[in-house]
Every structure is written in structure tokens, then in C-alpha cells.
Amino acid sequence: MTCRVLVTAGASGVGRAMAEAFDAAGYDVWITDIDRAALDGVPDHWTAHHADVSDEGDMHAVFAAISDAGGLDSLCANAGIAGPTSAIEDIDLKDWRGCVAVNLDGAFLAAKYAAPMMKSAGAGSIILTSSTAGQYGYPFRAPYAAAKWAVIGLMKTLAMELGPHGVRANAICPGAVEGPRMEGVLAREAATKGMSRDEVYQGYASGTSMGRFVEAQDIANMAVFLASGAARLVSGQVIAVDGHTVNPDPKL
């Protein structure tokens, strides 16, 4: 029988790589995204829904459609935004809440609606995308780091609550991922600090043993493994895919 996966924010970036990897592994791929133009660009054989992960009505509608289609084997609650980049005293409550809404409420809502389906099936894998920022902190990104830390707390609780029902939960913590999001960070920091893009890259990369950023495919490979039977007793784990962070604050 074909397994079904839902990847939130699956139209681009890490989520897109996850969806492609699950597709290659033979899954029935469902994605959500908030970006209609990006949704138009996904393969026709995927089921794509426009939904804001922080909107309960949107998420309820997506999961009702999944239930009608016969349920869900794996959930990748992947959506996340960086939020404000500011000193703590300059962060508006509105911006704090906006960042927490997507990163944390989004993971909560996806888990809330996936759990009953998986419990009644007696099996399932929930994979939450956290971040090394959630493990170590991230200067000038307080709401992001706090929300990603909370995602780990959510995952630990899901693993305890759902384990007796045969449902596993794990969190992946990506390090800096090659791609448009990090290129934006590199360009901003290069402009602020009067450095070249490559100097800023090296500054970040030198905080890892492997000396480089990761690729979206590395995160996707881990997600497919965690969803698979090969990981049948892996639950409650925080798994960094980051090239081994040794210095989370390289002080560029």
C-alpha cells in the first residue's frame, strides 16, 4: 500500500526537497504552502493545498481532506520563518508573536490534527523541523530561537503521548542551509559589516567541524529515514543535520 506524507511549506526550500525525496521513495505526496505562485510550480501528481500553518481553519481543512483520502503515515511539520533580526529590546510584541505563530503554532496545529489519525491507525511518524538555533540560541533572533526550542519540547511531549499508540515523533535541527534564505542573511551581514559574502560564509561555516553549510537534500534524506521502518524505534530524538556545530556564535 502506498504511504502518504504531508509536508508543510513544501513548495520551496527545505520542504520542497523533502517532498521530492518522499516522492522518489514512492510516497503519495501532499504539501501545503502559503505562496500560491510557488504552489503552481509543484508537480501535478502531488496534492497541493494553499494553507497558512498558523491558521487553524486552513489546517483543519487540509487534514479533513487527508482524512477523506484515507489518513496519513508521515507528517513533516516544516514551515518556519526567520522573524525579526533585532536586539531583544527592539523587538515588537507583534513581530515576536508572528514568528512564534508560524514556527510553533504551525507545528502544534499540524500535530494536533495528525495525531488522531495516526493513533487510530496505530502507526505514524511525526517529524518537526526545529533548528540549531533551537538547540544553542541565535543572537538577534530571539523569537525564532525560542520558538524552535519550544518545537523540541512539543516533539518530546508528542513522543511520550503517542508512543504507546505506535506513533513516533522526532525533530530535525538543520544548520545553515545553502539557498536563498541564507544568501539573504549573508548579503545583509556582508553589507552591515563591510565584509564580502564569502567572508561571512566562512565565518558561519567555521562554526562547524565540517566547515560548510548543509544542503536541503541532507535534511530531506533524514526525514525519509525517520519516516521509514528502518527508524521504527527512533522516537523522541533531536537530530542535528548541521555538519556538527562546535561554535554556534562565531562572532563575525
Ligand code: NAD
Ligand atoms: P524558506 O524561507 O525557504 O520557506 C520555505 C517555504 O515556507 C516557502 O515556500 C514559504 O512560502 C513557506 N511558508 C512561509 N510561511 C508559511 C506559512 N505561514 N504557512 C505555510 N507555508 C509558509 O524556508 P526554508 O529555508 O526552506 O526552511 C524550512 C524550515 O527549516 C523552517 O522551519 C526553517 O526555520 C528551518 N531551518 C532553515 C534553515 C536555513 O538555513 N534555511 C536553518 C535551520 C532551520
